[in-house]
Amino acid sequence: MATENFNPALRTPASSRPYPKANRGYGKRSAPDQRPVHADDFTLLPERERYIAGYVDHLPDGAAMDIKSLARSIPLYGQMAVGSALRALGVAGHLRHAQCRIEERGQVRWVTRTFWSRTARDNEWWGAFLDAENNRATQEAAASTAPQPPPRVPAEAPVPQAGAQPPAPAPATPAGPAAQPASPAPVPVVPQQRTPEPAPAHPSPAYLALAQLGRLEPRLALSAADCTVLAPLAAQWFTRGVDTDYLTRALTSGLPAQVDSPIGFVRRRLNDKIPPGLPTTRTPATPGTPLRRLMVECTECGTPGHPEALPDGLCRPCRTPALGPAPTAPADPPVERDIHALVSTLRDLMKTP
Structure with missing residues (x-):
């Protein structure tokens, strides 16, 4: 007897191979304050989005979240389907793409991070969360660039050499007016040696x-x-x-x-041979305005911007449906043609060598 499965959520198959790991700084980042895993997660989503959301939810932090990696790991859907599903999950409030500014070894690069939330969030929650992440990234960058004080080296006490005899006590001299102070012994002059300059503790x-x-x-x-x-x-x-x-x-x-x-x-x-300074195309920040290190990225086209400028994770061109061509006036009815004359002309052309 066949039994019907009343569970609307598709079960994500267990992967026999390890999850693809993203490069350092990229990949999945789980949002805080999520509800525990439950069987009715993502039940309000369509079948395709529900299946991909279940797979993404089981990925660990740091896993690759680009479309190609997900399409290789999910055999049921291709890259176009995965991209459309990620856009729908962003509109539903489950994920946001963001570009984070990272400074390492004197170089600046932007990495793409995907913040995932099992619980659907609205635009206000995502805006506050991304602002907090931006403040945290700014504080970490300021702490990493702050000069570190040199380590304090404790003064070492002189260590007695092995086999050395302790100094003998000086003989007591009788106190009296006849006692004369002993003349100090001459101190040998030792040429000062040059000590090598130590390397910096934190080399640049x-x-x-x-x-x-x-x-x-x-x-x-x-x-x-x-x-x-x-x-x-x-x-x-x-x-x-x-x-x-x-x-x-x-x-x-x-x-x-x-x-x-x-x-x-x-x-x-x-x-x-010092290279010339290249002019920057960015608008210089006004004094007192901190540099924003976290920019939200459009899920569809990847355009960066502030959280309030990308509601549902989409920019204005991707959020607004493309309008069709403007309606034009109906064309004039075609002029009646003499069919017999046209056929006669075609016959004459076919007879011409």
């Missing part, structure tokens, strides 16, 4: 780029003191948008057969 990207020059090109081997002196000049390159590879190629390309003074040669190239 410019210092690290200069330190590895000697390993890539022995003719440009620099000491720790040389790297400390040249680090401010190399830091000016990073402020103009170049990376470590660009700086290394500029310093090591076209070397002469012999370099007598590596520090002088590198200093000359740092001053002569």
Whole structure:
């Protein structure tokens, strides 16, 4: 006897292979204050969106959430269907795409994060949540760029050498007017030795780029003191948008057969080959206005913007349905043609060689 399954939600099959992991900084991020998993989750969604939502809900944080990765893991639907389903889930209040600004090693990049909520949320809740995430990202960036105090090194007590005898007590001299103070023994003069300058506790990207020059090109081997002196000049390159590879190629390309003074040669190239500063296309922020590090991304076209400018996760062009062509006046009825004359003309053309 056949039994009918009254559960409207499709059961997501267990994957036999591990979930695709996104690159560091990307991937799924679970929103807080979600209700526990229940059998009637996503029951109000259509069949396709309900199936994809159940699969996404089981993904761990950090899993890949791009359309291609989801389409490879879900055999029932292709990329077009997955993209349409993600857009519908964004309108239903289950997910938002956002671009987060990350600064690492003197470089700035934007990563795409997908915030997921099993519980459907409205636009006001998503706006407050994304503003809180933006404030948290701003505080983390400020804490990472704040100068760290140097570590305090406790003073070490002199350690007695093994086998050394303790100093003998000085003989007591009788107190009296005849007692004369002993003349101090001459102190031998020891020439002062130069101590090597220690490397910084938190080396900058410019210092690290200069330190590895000697390993890539022995003719440009620099000491720790040389790297400390040249680090401010190399830091000016990073402020103009170049990376470590660009700086290394500029310093090591076209070397002469012999370099007598590596520090002088590198200093000359740092001053002569510094790249030009590229003009930025962004509007400079007014003083006192913090830089926004989290921008909501349109689920359909990927256009970034503020949360209030993208309700339901869609920008205005994607949210407004495309209008059809403007109605035109009805065309005039076609002029009656002489069918017999037309057929006669066609026959004559067919007879022409």
